[in-house]
Amino acid sequence: MPKIVDHNIRKRQIAEASWRVILEQGMEGATVRNIAKEAGLSLGALRHYFSTQDALLEFAMNLVIERVTERITKIALKELPPKEKVLQILLEIVPTDAEKMAEMEVWFSFVSYARHKKDSFDAQHDGIYTGIRKLMYYLDEEKLLRKNLTIELEIERLYSLVDGTAMHALLDPNRIEKKQIHALFVYHLQSICIEDF
Amino acid sequence: MPKIVDHNIRKRQIAEASWRVILEQGMEGATVRNIAKEAGLSLGALRHYFSTQDALLEFAMNLVIERVTERITKIALKELPPKEKVLQILLEIVPTDAEKMAEMEVWFSFVSYARHKKDSFDAQHDGIYTGIRKLMYYLDEEKLLRKNLTIELEIERLYSLVDGTAMHALLDPNRIEKKQIHALFVYHLQSICIEDF
DNA sequence: CATTTTATAATACAATTGTATTATAAAAAA
DNA sequence: TTTTTTATAATACAATTGTATTATAAAATG
Known part of the structure; x- marks a missing residue:
């Protein structure tokens, strides 16, 4: 039919x-x-x-990014205390359940595949860097950041922390638990934010 | 002949x-x-x-790990002030020149390839986690760590920071410069160590 | 020197690949 | 109803793959 x-x-x-x-x-x-x-x-x-096969792969890869972006945007639009919102978004990036692990696995595969396709599609720009940057400025505008911080370095640090953790959660899921990741992010946010959390 | x-x-x-x-x-x-x-x-x-092809790939991958381990060990055996030594080792992990980028690129490829080979060889255990853990205990023994730190979380944080930065340096080398990475690591070490650096 | 081992090369082969072609039938359009 | 378009399938094809086989010559060994 x-x-x-x-x-x-x-x-x-x-x-x-x-x-x-x-x-x-x-x-x-x-x-x-x-x-x-x-x-x-x-x-x-x-x-x-x-x-063509590459057309399919490109579509499939963009769909991953689209999905993740959508989920994060949904959290970003929620009415939540700023620090809680930031925490939830960071945790959304790290793959701790089967679905997210699948997405990152696929993204991971795509990236290392696409890197060596001269023409063809562009991976790497998953938008996470831009997102992290916005989060940091958001915390700054809400007057939640400690003094003495170098904001550009804090952006870079958070970006590395999140992507590094995501990578570890994907590659060695048995070593690190969801609870630990949560604790780690809270710990880091506490170290850069005023007051307790 | x-x-x-x-x-x-x-x-x-x-x-x-x-x-x-x-x-x-x-x-x-x-x-x-x-x-x-x-x-x-x-x-x-x-x-x-x-x-067989897999035998070759396994050998090639192990050689990467061997090389990196060797270089890091060489630094570890140097006579250096503790914090300086830690910094140098961390920087050694991050690919900032052509050779290190090549090694990580290859390691990256191997990992995503080997993950789906049922039997065959085991990537992921590059020994970096163990190394980072030792570094943190080293700083602790030298009484260089600040109070109020949760050491297990600091290990995890540093591990993520280093691998995340390494990943970014590899995937988007134009975004971040060697100097910035150096500054970032000094910044982070300062935040967990006593005194200035 | 004669013989065996080793390093290399050339070629073969079945399997798998991406892509192209052709065929068929179901729905839409006329 | 007739015709055209669309969705699917079956098959074909050249290229590339990992691996196997055979051949050759150089060194080592006796």
């Missing part, structure tokens, strides 16, 4: 199928055939929505 | 050739043929030293 297919929806379904494949088999397993099979489609059908 | 070949040396040469290939083309380009060509050998010759 053709023509009743919404291309955008179908493309998302295919992208999600490719995530599942990458999650299980890594980038080496992300072949058009494996993805088509996972999506329950034939090669020809898949090709009808993505004329 | 056969038989005058030192297998260990040759294997290292091949491993280094594979690094160069991975550096330029990523893991997708790390085919036996590309590596053989880069090493100036035939397929048969390469196969004489590594009977």
Whole structure:
């Protein structure tokens, strides 16, 4: 039954199928055939929505970023005490459940894959740096930061802390628990914010 | 002229050739043929030293870790003021020149590749966590740490800071300069150590 | 010197890859 | 209803893959 297919929806379904494949088999397993099979489609059908493999991968990668951005934005719009809001956003970046770990795993794969594609798509700009920067200025405007801080260095420090923790949570999930990550972020925020938390 | 070949040396040469290939083309380009060509050998010759591709990749990855560990150990054995020594070691982990960037790039590629090889080799344990832990205890024993610190959290924080910075230095080298990284680490060490630096 | 081992090369092979082509049928459009 | 478009499938194809086989010559060994 053709023509009743919404291309955008179908493309998302295919992208999600490719995530599942990458999650299980890594980038080496992300072949058009494996993805088509996972999506329950034939090669020809898949090709009808993505004329090339890179087009598919690019779409799938952008969808990851889109998803994460959406979730973070949702928190950012919440009515919360500033420090609590910042904490929640930071924790949202770190993969502590299966879904987030999958997303980061996929993003991780994409980045190391895309780095060596001359033309093609651009990973690295996941927008996290910009987000962290805004968070720090937000804390500053709310007069929550301690004196004596060098704000540019604090931005860099928080950015590294979050991405480093995210990386560790992904690569060695058994070493570090969700509770510890929470404690770590609270600890760090306390060290740069006034008052107790 | 056969038989005058030192297998260990040759294997290292091949491993280094594979690094160069991975550096330029990523893991997708790390085919036996590309590596053989880069090493100036035939397929048969390469196969004489590594009977399988995974054996070669595992060797090449371990060599990266070996190299980095060696360089860090060299610093650790130096006669230096404690805080200066810690700083130098931390900076050694972050890739700020071409050679270190290459090593981390290769390590990065290996990790995301090896994660999905069921049997096969084990990446992730690069020994950095253990090293950071030792550094923190070293600072503690030297009575250089401030009071009120939670040492376990400080270990985790420094570990994330260093790996996060390393990741950023690799993925977006134009955004952050060597000087900034130096300043960041000094800044962080100051925040956890007594006295000025 | 004769023989065996070692290093290298050339070639082969089956499997897998991305992409292209062709075919079919279902729905939409006329 | 007839025609066209769309979705899917099946198959084809050249290129590339890891690995295996065979061949050759240089050194080591006896």
